[in-house]
Amino acid sequence: xxxxxxxxxxxxxxxxxxxxxxxxxxxxxxxxxxxxxxxxxxxxxxxxxxxxxxxxxxxxxxxxxxxxxxxxxxxxxxxxxxxxxxxxxxxxxxxxxxxxxxxxxxxxxxxxxxxxxxxxxxxxxxxxxxxxxxxxxxxxxxxxxxxxxxxxxxxxxxxxxxxxxxxxxxxxxxxxxxxxxxxxxxxxxxxxxxxxxxxxxxxxxxxxxxxxxxxxxxxxxxxxxxxxxxxxxxxxxxxxxxxxxxxxxxxxxxxxxxxxxxxxxxxxxx
Numbered sequence: 512x513x514x515x516x517x518x519x520x521x522x523x524x525x526x527x528x529x530x531x532x533x534x535x536x537x538x539x540x541x542x543x544x545x546x547x548x549x550x551x552x553x554x555x556x557x558x559x560x561x562x563x564x565x566x567x568x569x570x571x572x573x574x575x576x577x578x579x580x581x582x583x584x585x586x587x588x589x590x591x592x593x594x595x596x597x598x599x600x601x602x603x604x605x606x607x608x609x610x611x612x613x614x615x616x617x618x619x620x621x622x623x624x625x626x627x628x629x630x631x632x633x634x635x636x637x638x639x640x641x642x643x644x645x646x647x648x649x650x651x652x653x654x655x656x657x658x659x660x661x662x663x664x665x666x667x668x669x670x671x672x673x674x675x676x677x678x679x680x681x682x683x684x685x686x687x688x689x690x691x692x693x694x695x696x697x698x699x700x701x702x703x704x705x706x707x708x709x710x711x712x713x714x715x716x717x718x719x720x721x722x723x724x725x726x727x728x729x730x731x732x733x734x735x736x737x738x739x740x741x742x743x744x745x746x747x748x749x750x751x752x753x754x755x756x757x758x759x760x761x762x763x764x765x766x767x768x769x770x771x772x773x774x775x776x777x778x779x780x781x
Contacts, residue, residue, distance in 0.1 A: 518579035518589075525577050526695050526720065527570055528687055535563075535681055539578060539655060543587070543618045547653035557653040560642055560676070562626070564663040565683035568721025571659040574683070575622045578657065588615040593624045600628040602637050609641070613648030619655070626658035627666050642676035685719045692716055692723060699727040700746060703734075707748045714755060722758065730754035 525532055542559050550557035563571045579589045590608040594600025605623065612619035623629075630638060658677075660666060671677065686692045689712040696711060697704050715723050730750045 518576045518583065520573050520576040521580055522577045525570060525574055526691060526698065527574075527683065528691060531681065531683070532574070535561075535574070536578070536581070538679060539582075539620070539657075542655055543653050547618075547651075550653070551651070556649045557651070558649070558656070559653070559678050560656045560658070561679045561681065562663075562677050563657065563659045563681050563683050565661070566685065566719060567661045568719030569683045569685055570720050571661075571683050572624065575624070575657060575659060579620065579622060582618075582620040586617065588612065588617055588619040590619065590621045591624075592621065594628045595624070600625075600631075600634075602629065602634040605629070605638065605641060609648045609654070612650045612654045615650060616652065618652045619650055621654060621656045623656060623658040625660060627660045627662050630666060639676065685717050686715060686723065687717070689713055689716060692718075695720055695723050696727065699724055700731075703731070703746045705745070705748070708746075708751060710748060711751050711755065714752075722762075726751060726754045726758055729758065 522532070522536065538561060546559065547557040550559075563574065565571060579591070582589050588611070590611055592604045592608055594604075598604070608621050608623075612621065626638075663671065663680075671680070686695065692712040692715045693709055696708055696715075700708065711726075715726070727746075730746050730753070733750055733754065734746045
């Protein structure tokens with residue numbers, strides 16, 4: 512609902528496996544620095560499309576925000592498309608972004624949130640034409656489309672499996688190592704970090720960053736409740752463990768409810 516999308520996240524703020532983050536950044540950077548020329552030599556429209564896929568809360572949106580910041584610092588055009596407004600997930604937004612890109616006279620990065628929400632029966636063929644390059648306006652300086660999805664299974668196989676429609680698919684997984692989890696915990700806890708908190712790292716592997724953040728936030732709010740002086744608040748390991756157990760049990764109860772009620776997704780439970 513904002514008139515402007517203001518990127519405030521930096522790449523250094525993104526906590527994920529470094530090789531994955533670097534691979535995505537290299538893909539974007541090398542396309543604009545080298546790839547555009549290669550596309551043009553091959554008489555191809557310099558239009559590259561990549562998909563960031565993963566369960567909710569793994570940091571895809573934050574990564575897009577950081578890439579937008581990175582691109583703006585290089586004086587690229589950055590366009591953000593979302594279906595989460597009064598106009599919904601309408602194809603004309605994608606068309607408008609491509610038209611702006613064609614007239615930008617500079618490299619353009621298009622960020623398309625939750626591409627699956629745009630791929631309904633009425634719009635699917637039009638979007639397939641865009642991904643094929645048939646309906647794409649040409650920007651001689653290069654256009655890169657970065658789309659995200661929480662539900663790749665909802666995307667038609669004609670999109671996922673046909674070469675050229677999506678040039679690269681990156682899976683953005685939950686935290687895959689204790690080192691990544693500890694890095695998150697240290698940032699979220701800040702001055703409240705204690706060496707004993709490291710013991711939580713093993714338990715939080717394979718959970719999304721949003722889950723890990725909520726474990727910390729809930730524990731910190733509980734700590735404030737029991738401490739008289741907020742400046743002296745500490746978060747003991749036991750409180751983090753309790754927060755983890757509570758959140759895990761709530762998610763289990765939610766999943767059980769969804770399984771029992773097939774219309775659960777319709778009402779926003781998932």
